[in-house]
Amino acid sequence: SAIVGMAEFYAPNSATSSLLRMRTVGVDKWNSSSHAWDNVTGTALTGDANTRPVFHTLSNEGYIVFTNEGHDRPRKYTGTGNTATLGGTPPYAKWLCPFVGFLFLFNTSTDGTFALPADPITAYFSDTPDSNWDTCTGNALIFDETPGEVRAAQTYGDSLLVFKSDALIQVRFVGGITRFQRRKLQFSQGILAPMSLQSIGEFGLIFLATDYNLYQTDGNQVQPLPLAVQKALRETMTPSKAPYVSGYVDLTNETYHLLYQRSSST
Helix, strand or coil: CCCEEEEEEEECCCCCEEEEECCCCCCEEEEECCCCCEEECCCCCCCCCCCCCCCEECCCCCCEEECCCCCCCCCCCCCCCCCCCCCCCCEEEEEEECCEEEEEEEEEEECCCCCCCCCEEEEEEEECCCCCCCCCCCCEEECCCCCCCCCEEEEECCCEEEEECCCCCEEEEEEECCCEEEECCCCCEEHHHHEEEEEHHHCCCCEEEECCCCEEECCCCCCECCCHHHHHHHCCCHHHHHHHHHHECCCCCEEEEEEECCCCCC
């Protein structure tokens, strides 16, 4: 089956690192002794070749969590054995992100169909993500500032930035009964390609927006990248493939890379 994503996982308890890859129907771990991929899936996944997976390590929990764009419920991997669905029956979710001790699940569904009664603007969060996803305890944020769906989220500094199809929302933790405070940024676009979203250290985040241009944000302002970059991208990127472009950052060389399909090439 097709490989749709990769992630590195460092397990604090054992001080070991693992390289994982997600296929449409499974997850494998690189075995440096045998120089081969070991299947650690457990129950088979149900993704497809267009699945955009999201991985995040929960250092305080000691495992990595991931979702395959809502094809299956969010899962964890501890570094040994097979992957397993998070406890407490979490909702299906197209994106996930940890923030101030909570795990947030975005663009959710109770049955995995993502038609009604799916909830594309609600995020559920839990501080015990492997045991409790009770939706009756006020653990939800509804991003109803605009009608568009939530497509991605990433932390930057002391903020969680939530990227919708038509807006960018800043979330801050304020504690108490309120817990979180939200603010819509002055930006008329949304994110087009969730996998383009990458952190560039002290300079903020870069992402591909719905106008097919790249932008940089520090959580307060959103600025387009230079015109020469946008022009080159417009001339070579296939628009129908744009939602599936993928970004990564080479921190050593301080470089943001964007991988995308050109014309009929794969």
